[in-house]
Every structure is written in structure tokens, then in C-alpha cells.
Amino acid sequence: MEGQTTSVNNRDLEPATPSAPPALHVRDLTVAYHRKPVLWDVDLDVPRSLVAGIVGPNGAGKSTLIKAVLDLVPHASGVVEIFGKPYRRQRRMVGYVPQRESVDWDYPITALELVAMGLYRKIGWCRPVSARHRRRALEGLEEVGMADLAQRQISRLSGGQQQRIFLARALVQDADIYFMDEPFAGVDASTEKAIIAILQRLREQGRTVFVVHHDLETVHEYFDYLIMLNMRVVAAGPVAEVFTPQNLKWTYGGRLTLLDRAVDAIGQGSR
Amino acid sequence: MLSQLLRVLSLADYNTRVVMFGTMTLGIAGGVVGVFLLLRRRALLADAVSHAALPGVAGAFLLAVALGGSGRSLPLLMLGALTAGLLGMACVMIISRFTRLSQDAALGIVLSVFFGFGAALLGIIQKMRGAQAAGLDSFIYGKTASMIRSDALLIGIAALIVILVTLSLFKEFRLYTFDSDFAAGDGWPVQRLDLLLMTLVVAVTILGLQAVGIILIIAILIVPPASARFWTDSLRLMVLLSALIGALGGYLGTAISAIAPRLPAGAVIVTVLGAAFLLSMLFGPCRGVIHLALQSRALKRTTLRQNLLRALFECEEAGALHSEQQQLEYLSEIRGWSKRELRKAIRMLARSGLIYRVPGCPWQFSENGRTEAMRVTRNHRLWEVYLLEHADVATAHVDQGADFIEHVLGDAMVAELEASLPRFGRTLPQSIHGLTRFNGGSDG
Numbered sequence: 001m002e003g004q005t006t007s008v009n010n011r012d013l014e015p016a017t018p019s020a021p022p023a024l025h026v027r028d029l030t031v032a033y034h035r036k037p038v039l040w041d042v043d044l045d046v047p048r049s050l051v052a053g054i055v056g057p058n059g060a061g062k063s064t065l066i067k068a069v070l071d072l073v074p075h076a077s078g079v080v081e082i083f084g085k086p087y088r089r090q091r092r093m094v095g096y097v098p099q100r101e102s103v104d105w106d107y108p109i110t111a112l113e114l115v116a117m118g119l120y121r122k123i124g125w126c127r128p129v130s131a132r133h134r135r136r137a138l139e140g141l142e143e144v145g146m147a148d149l150a151q152r153q154i155s156r157l158s159g160g161q162q163q164r165i166f167l168a169r170a171l172v173q174d175a176d177i178y179f180m181d182e183p184f185a186g187v188d189a190s191t192e193k194a195i196i197a198i199l200q201r202l203r204e205q206g207r208t209v210f211v212v213h214h215d216l217e218t219v220h221e222y223f224d225y226l227i228m229l230n231m232r233v234v235a236a237g238p239v240a241e242v243f244t245p246q247n248l249k250w251t252y253g254g255r256l257t258l259l260d261r262a263v264d265a266i267g268q269g270s271r
Numbered sequence: 272m273l274s275q276l277l278r279v280l281s282l283a284d285y286n287t288r289v290v291m292f293g294t295m296t297l298g299i300a301g302g303v304v305g306v307f308l309l310l311r312r313r314a315l316l317a318d319a320v321s322h323a324a325l326p327g328v329a330g331a332f333l334l335a336v337a338l339g340g341s342g343r344s345l346p347l348l349m350l351g352a353l354t355a356g357l358l359g360m361a362c363v364m365i366i367s368r369f370t371r372l373s374q375d376a377a378l379g380i381v382l383s384v385f386f387g388f389g390a391a392l393l394g395i396i397q398k399m400r401g402a403q404a405a406g407l408d409s410f411i412y413g414k415t416a417s418m419i420r421s422d423a424l425l426i427g428i429a430a431l432i433v434i435l436v437t438l439s440l441f442k443e444f445r446l447y448t449f450d451s452d453f454a455a456g457d458g459w460p461v462q463r464l465d466l467l468l469m470t471l472v473v474a475v476t477i478l479g480l481q482a483v484g485i486i487l488i489i490a491i492l493i494v495p496p497a498s499a500r501f502w503t504d505s506l507r508l509m510v511l512l513s514a515l516i517g518a519l520g521g522y523l524g525t526a527i528s529a530i531a532p533r534l535p536a537g538a539v540i541v542t543v544l545g546a547a548f549l550l551s552m553l554f555g556p557c558r559g560v561i562h563l564a565l566q567s568r569a570l571k572r573t574t575l576r577q578n579l580l581r582a583l584f585e586c587e588e589a590g591a592l593h594s595e596q597q598q599l600e601y602l603s604e605i606r607g608w609s610k611r612e613l614r615k616a617i618r619m620l621a622r623s624g625l626i627y628r629v630p631g632c633p634w635q636f637s638e639n640g641r642t643e644a645m646r647v648t649r650n651h652r653l654w655e656v657y658l659l660e661h662a663d664v665a666t667a668h669v670d671q672g673a674d675f676i677e678h679v680l681g682d683a684m685v686a687e688l689e690a691s692l693p694r695f696g697r698t699l700p701q702s703i704h705g706l707t708r709f710n711g712g713s714d715g
Contacts, residue, residue: 070456096456103450108506117446121457126439153504
């Protein structure tokens with residue numbers, strides 16, 4: 001397709017090891033629910049050590065893309081590789097923050113116990129969570145500024161606090177590549193700032209983070225790399241290259257009010 | 272009668288002890304597995320599986336008779352039940368996977384069709400060999416009195432295995448019942464864990480066939496954990512309590528059934544469990560009905576108290592009051608309180624020494640009262656600004672009852688809020704509601 005920008009221009013982002021395999025490689029990924037395709041022929045090659053936004057209108061398949069990469073929904077076709085190897089062999093390098101609404105917040109556990117779940121694969125089958133692991137989970141809570149609420153029942157946390165402990169659970173997974181499904185949905189301003197600080201720290205540590213995102217106005221500020229999705233990949237690449245009015249139009253179609261605001265955002269970003 | 276009861280309850284004879292071991296272990300197994308079943312929200316699947324077991328029982332009996340056996344061997348009947356139960360579960364999964372019917376429809380179809388078929392087979396059996404087949408009824412409502420020692424031992428040991436397996440996978444079950452997507456992304460074989468949990472559920476169902484019966488077995492899987500949930504927010508304690516309640520059900524059910532063999536054991540066990548549930552629902556400290564009622568009453572009182580403190584303080588700010596009569600009129604006008612409500616609230620404040628009155632004059636704040644009123648008023652006003660300016664995010668933060676707004680929102684946010692309000696005096700931000708009606712007076 002004309003005007004589509006693929007991520008050939010990765011050298012800016014990864015000058016040190018040009019030959020290293022990309023953090024995420026996706027080829028011909030197609031996902032269908034009940035014979036209706038949700039994602040068509042997705043191709044991606046995303047370099048490592050960056051924060052990548054995934055944007056697109058409702059129903060564009062943003063969450064489905066993450067779930068398909070993580071093998072949570074069956075693929076009709078396609079290949080997914082993490083750091084050059086099939087996903088199934090790289091599971092231990094992957095961390096995941098599901099949508100907050102996807103779980104029952106009335107479940108009888110505390111914030112600390114929830115965060116400790118991120119350590120389960122290190123602990124291994126049938127072994128209990130030890131004091132050492134609880135200390136590590138508490139550190140995770142500290143990183144998101146929630147240490148004082150460690151013993152609180154999860155149902156008694158606010159939306160932003162719930163999102164923070166989800167993030168803390170992913171942090172203690174100690175993964176090299178993270179997939180976060182709408183971590184900013186319904187959070188307060190201070191939580192949003194805290195999450196952004198964590199994303200930047202993860203990138204500085206050389207990790208790669210994928211974030212499903214809704215707010216086009218903050219794209220420039222939050223991300224290095226952008227995947228614009230509308231059932232297929234409209235554009236993927238460094239934000240400065242792909243976040244253009246033309247691509248936005250292809251991604252969002254005729255939703256003009258949104259577009260105008262986004263174009264303003266682009267203007268701000270390039271200033 | 273009484274001596275017989277004591278004899279049973281104190282497990283005086285060996286036979287009772289063995290049967291008791293079987294049913295109590297079964298109750299514990301049901302309670303432990305049931306916690307995860309409940310949290311996984313699969314309760315009805317278990318119900319369908321147990322009902323689907325009936326044709327298996329009848330089929331196994333017919334087969335045994337056809338091969339020349341007696342047909343009354345419990346392990347054989349259980350095997351039949353297990354086969355049919357698993358077949359029923361597979362049917363549910365196939366129907367909901369390959370058609371567009373929802374799972375509850377699939378459950379209803381399997382439950383009724385299998386059970387109906389089983390009932391038909393049972394009818395045939397009873398017609399053909401009256402005496403020998405009579406015992407099969409006990410599989411529908413349960414009968415511990417007819418349990419022989421080796422059966423009880425088999426049930427008990429199998430239930431013990433179920434308990435051990437579940438407890439050793441406590442962590443894994445907790446993870447996948449809470450967040451199966453995360454578990455799968457983390458590399459756990461979620462589908463196999465799901466299958467294992469369902470297998471454990473089927474196992475409890477089959478083991479409970481004789482003691483509790485097909486129709487009521489679901490109760491020992493659901494009622495104990497549902498009761499336990501009222502007492503605790505900790506999964507560990509919930510499992511422990513659920514196991515205890517299950518054991519109690521097994522114990523009393525067996526005892527009563529032994530004394531009155533005509534009473535179906537399943538019905539007795541379920542009645543005991545039902546009583547435990549009722550008590551838990553009423554008195555449970557976590558989400559019990561009484562606890563919630565008390566909590567809501569306390570909340571009402573706090574709200575009334577805070578609103579009155581604020582209203583009195585704002586009257587004082589407006590400074591337009593000269594008599595108690597005038598004050599009361601203003602107060603009921605501001606808040607729309609009835610006279611009775613207002614008197615009650617005033618008495619409450621007066622009793623705690625926050626306000627006092629010189630006869631004939633308006634109510635006055637005591638030293639403590641003024642501090643408290645200022646704190647409440649400040650909190651309320653700041654929350655109001657917060658809601659106005661940050662209405663788009665997280666209204667879940669708003670907690671007017673919090674001692675200090677800073678505890679919830681942090682100092683920086685509060686400073687920002689305070690800055691956005693016109694200040695009143697030296698310590699309080701001005702109300703954004705504004706008491707225009709009373710603003711004639713001095714500036715306090």
C-alpha cells in the first residue's frame with residue numbers, strides 16, 4: 001500500500017547492534033473470531049529498547065494483537081518471534097499487563113499476594129511463596145508507590161491503584177519485553193505520571209515495552225515507536241516518521257473531530 | 272434414642288468411624304475443591320456433570336447384571352458414573368465451542384437430557400428386578416446407612432488424594448482462577464489446569480454419589496466455600512473454613528442418617544450446610560448482612576454528623592444568626608433536614624462535646640468542635656473542587672469521610688486544589704457553593 005511506512009528505518013533506534021534480531025517479529029499474522037477476521041496479515045519488526053504505542057480506533061484489534069502475540073487467542077495463520085526465536089520458547093522473557101477489567105477484583109487476595117503472582121514462574125510448580133519472594137513483591141509495590149497498601153484487599157483499591165499493582169506484578173516478572181493492555185485506562189493523573197516514569201525506566205534498562213493506548217495527544221510524549229492499527233497495520237515505525245495526518249486518516253477513517261485534535265498534537269510534537 | 276445418638280456422635284463403633292471418615296473426608300474435599308470452583312465461576316458445570324452421572328450408574332448396573340454379576344458393587348457403579356459424567360462435561364464443551372449456543376444453554380441441555388435418560392434406565396431396572404435394584408435409589412438422594420466399610424474406606428482415601436492434589440497446587444489454582452490470561456502469558460498450561468480442576472470436581476461428584484446423591488452433590492462443592500467467603504478476605508482462611516464446614520456437614524449428616532435411616536443422608540448434609548450458610552450470611556464479619564447494615568448505619572451517622580458540623584460552621588461564617596430558633600430554621604433550610612433528624616444530629620454533636628448552648632442563644636462550637644468543624648469543612652470543599660476539576664478521572668478516589676484529604680490525594684494535589692480556591696480567613700478555602708442567602712453578615 002502506498003504511503004505505508006514499514007519499519008525499515010530502525011538504525012536510528014538501534015545503532016549498537018544492527019544485526020541483532022528484533023524484539024518482536026510478526027509475519028502474516030491473521031486472527032479470526034467465528035470466521036470474521038479481526039487482524040489481517042500483520043507484519044511487524046520492532047527493534048529493542050523502546051516504548052512502542054499501539055493505537056487505532058475501537059475494534060481495530062489492538063488487544064487482539066497483544067493476545068495473539070502471547071498465544072492467548074488462536075491464530076488463523078502467522079509467525080511470532082521474540083528476539084529471533086519462536087514465542088513458545090521465549091515465554092520467560094515476556095511480561096504481560098492485561099486489561100484491568102479482565103479480572104474479578106472481588107477475589108480474596110491482597111495487593112501483595114497479587115504482585116507475588118509475577119514471581120510464580122520463578123518459584124516453580126507446587127512450591128509455596130517464601131518470605132524472600134514476599135520481600136521481592138514488596139519491592140515491586142515500592143516501585144509503583146504502593147508499599148503502604150501491601151496488605152490491603154484488592155477490592156478496596158481505587159482504579160489507579162489497581163492499575164499500579166498490575167504493573168508491579170509485571171515488573172517482578174523481570175521480563176525483557178512487556179505487553180501492556182491499556183494501562184492508562186481510567187487512572188488519575190498522578191498514576192499516569194508514575195506509569196510513564198516506569199515505562200521510561202524500563203526502556204533505559206534496555207527493555208522493550210508495548211502499550212495499547214487511546215490518547216493521541218500524548219503519543220509524542222510517551223512513545224518512541226508507534227504501531228497504527230486498523231485490522232491491519234496502517235503504519236509502524238518511529239513516531240516522528242509514522243505519526244502523520246495521512247496515516248491518521250488511514251487509521252481512523254473519517255472520524256474528523258478526533259483527527260483535528262490529533263493533528264494539533266502532531267503540530268505540538270514537531271515544534 | 273439419646274444413648275444411640277451419643278454412640279454415633281462419639282464414634283463408638285468401628286463401622287460408624289469408618290463411614291464417618293469417608294463422609295467427613297468427602298466433605299473436606301468438596302470444601303477445598305469448591306473454593307476454586309466457586310472462584311472460577313464454574314458451579315453450574317459441576318451440577319451438570321453430577322446429573323449426567325445418573326445414566327452411567329444405571330448403565331453400569333445393567334452391564335454388570337447382563338454379565339452375570341450382582342450389579343451392587345460401588346467401584347463399578349462409580350466407574351460408570353465417572354464415564355457418564357466426563358461424557359456430559361465433554362458434551363457441554365463441544366456444544367458451547369462448536370455452536371453459537373451460550374454455555375448456560377449447553378449446561379441445561381446436557382443436565383436434563385442425561386438425567387432424563389438415567390431416570391428412564393432406572394425405571395427399566397426397577398421393573399425387571401425389584402429387590403436387587405432397590406438400592407440404586409440411594410444414588411439420587413444419598414444414603415450413608417447403606418454404606419459398607421470398604422466403600423467408605425475407598426471414598427475416604429480417594430477424597431484424601433483429591434485434597435492433597437488441590438492443596439499442592441494451591442498457588443497454581445489461585446493464579447489461574449484469578450487471572451487466566453496473565454497465567455497463560457506467564458507460561459502456565461492454563462487449559463490443563465482447568466481440566467485438572469474439573470477432573471477434581473468430577474472426582475468429588477462421583478465420590479459423593481452414595482453419601483450425598485446425584486441431585487444434591489453440588490451443595491457440598493458450593494455451599495461451604497460460599498459460606499466461608501462471608502468470614503474472610505484471605506484465600507487460605509477461606510479454604511480452611513470451607514473445609515471445616517464441609518467436614519461438619521459430613522459429620523452431622525452421617526450421624527443423623529445413622530440414627531434415622533429413612534432420612535436421606537444427602538438431604539441431612541445439605542440442611543446442615545444450609546444452616547451454616549445462613550449463619551455466615553447473617554453474621555459473617557466480611558460481607559455478612561448484619562455487618563453491612565451496621566456499616567451503612569455508621570456511615571449514615573458520620574455523614575449526618577459531618578454535614579451538620581459543616582452547616583453550623585458555614586452559618587457562623589455567614590454570621591447572621593441570633594437565636595436558636597433562627598439557627599434551626601436556617602439549618603433545616605440548607606440541608607433539607609426534618610426537625611426530627613436535625614434534633615437527633617444536634618444531640619449527637621452535643622453529647623460528644625463538640626457544641627454547646629447557652630439557653631436562648633444559638634448553638635456554639637466548643638474548642639474541639641471548632642477544630643473538627645474546620646477540618647470537615649476544609650475536606651469537603653477540597654473534594655468538591657477535586658470533583659469539578661478532575662471529574663474525568665477516578666471518582667473512586669473520592670472519600671469524604673477520610674480524616675484528611677492529603678491521605679488520599681497526596682500533598683501536591685491538595686496544594687493545587689487549595690490554590691484554585693479563593694481563600695477565606697487564614698485557614699480555610701472558601702466554599703465554592705457559596706452561601707449567598709446568608710452572606711449579609713460580617714466576615715467572621
